[in-house]
Amino acid sequence: MSIDPHAHTPPIERRSSHESGEVTPPPHASAFSTRAIDPGRIECLQILDEHGNVEQGMDPGFTDEQLLDVHRAMVLSRAFDSRMLTMQRQGEMGTFAPNIGQEACMIGQVWPLTKDDWFAPSYRSFGAQIWRGWSMERLMKLWAGYHEGFVPPPDVNDYPFSIVIGAQVPPAVGTAMAMRRRKEANCVVVNFGDGAFSQGAVAESLNFAAVDNAPVIFVCENNGWAISTPLTKQTRVESLAIRGMGYGVPSIRVDGNDILAMMVATRDAADRARNGEGPTLIEAVTYRMSLHTTADDPTVYRDEALVDPWQDRCPIRRFEAWLKRRGLLDGAACDRIKADCEAQVLAARDAFRESAEAKPREIFDYLYVDTTVTLERQKAEYFKRLDRKGVE
């Protein structure tokens, strides 16, 4: 299966959502396809509908083990999210960006990657980071203000997430350009949001990737909101995926709350990248169910009634419904997995509490490979201050 940029499919209905700021869910695709967006003919890949049904002939044929793995990863991501929120409210965590409701995007986009591939996350990506091998303990340190939380684990080829919106995208493309030059059959997934897509750096990145035929997958996680700014104030285009076509990047719009669609789209894009067919843009349509960050109060700018329909589109619930129908899960198994994940998160929290250690004497240590006389002198001055204050 491949993404055919010349495929013609019937246009979907125009969304009439510009007034409300609401992102409507993508419609059900009439046939299983990952065909690319044709401007004016926006199609959207959905495999698993909101009720957890997969139409006859659309089952992508993943193994039971693959399905249960991604299910568990989604449940774990949500358990982590929920615990982090509690920890933040109890004063144990810094400002933190929840990603509840976006678990299918999270896991689906990194699911086909190997250890030799790279992932460049935005800051609402921790589910994906956990999948990639970042320990939850490390991610807790990151959000709690410990420098070491930003350091990729030794065997993980990932960028640390970017705070500056879209700034992670050009280096991700550069890494893919290096892969092509080094003749490696690997790829890079870079994740960014609908707000980031307004950044010039992201536009430049799509162009560089296209011109260089770089093996990179752009995943635009369109969750409808950039803090208080709805998609309708971010863009006048119907679908962010059509932007890829302007750069000659095959592009697809995917139901981002459908884990099967995300897995298929990312797998196909990764296959293209590894086969030397260059970049792909995936617009994953989802919804920011919760806060921008814990410092945010969406009731100021968003009618919470807008969120309600998305409760029914919960990526975990619909996937579970399907897995139950296939006999892979039952209610008891779901409860057990949820409890396991919560226990895993609590164990990570305990490890975090045990090992988190502020290291004020390290602030000069990682600036340069070859440090400078100027810095060494400032370090000596700083150490005298720490000594005076009795700080280790």
Next chain:
Amino acid sequence: MAQLTMVEALNKALDEALREDERVCLMGQDIGVNGGVFRVTKDLQSTHGTDRVMDTPLAECGIIGTAVGMAVHGMRPVAEIQFSGFTMQAFDQIEQNMARLHNRTQGRYTVSMVMRTPFGGGIRAVEHHSESREAYWVHTPGLKCVIPSGPRNARALLRAAIECDDPVIFYEPKAVYRAFREEVPDTPETIELGQAEVFRTGSDVTLVTYGAMVRPVKEAAEDLADEHGIDAECIDLLTVSPMDTDTVTESVRRTGRCIIVHEGHRTCGVGAEVAARVTEDAFEHLVAPVRRITGFDVPFPYFQVEQHALPEADDIIEAVRDAMTWD
């Protein structure tokens, strides 16, 4: 030994680096067939191929950002920004990634790359083609900033910058590009980054400068000796970050006077930092206030008047004579 211009010497350094280290690649606008708008990369694409000498899309942020990503994945990109006035579009990636990624990942990733760009006035160029904004890079933790002044040190410093594991801004004084020739050895040579050079010894006053201003300083020093019996010591910083002010303060302890000359804006410029450090480290030796002869805090003037705004030898001579009689 060959007599080379700075442009030819830089080309030689890039060619050598491409030959010796397969990780090195060049990227930038018009650097391929065209050889760069100043011809610094002339013929390098035909020798080393389009994947190693890349003509990029016209997007500075993209050039620097992708160069960072290549460096993180084991290459050593040398990215050219056509004029330093256009580096502002790349500021985002310089600040967020080029300067920070090594620190952010506690050394897990290094960003061994060079951003080359021509800077400075004096070539009658249109707006945004004559800026000297080295202070931005000096002020950004994580970067190193190197500024050659002649063909020979340009070649040696560029080789050192490419070999450096840290990200380097390599600021090329374009007024010097073809201004004169110098003997450049056939065998490779490097100059240690962060090391200033005393290019004239003297006992009465210390003149500190770099880049294209080395020439008016040299001219002033010769005139001061010949016409006024004043013996000036002249220092070329060569690297402005990290800044070797030990060489400066050691000199000022002997001369008691310090004058700094550069094209860049005065306020919070390199001269301000040199003056501060001289005051901190050699205050008791000063017999006259530290002076700065610099570009003014105005946008670089349009070229019909630029010759009046750039520091020249007479300004330096006047400042030195004032310092000699100050009490």
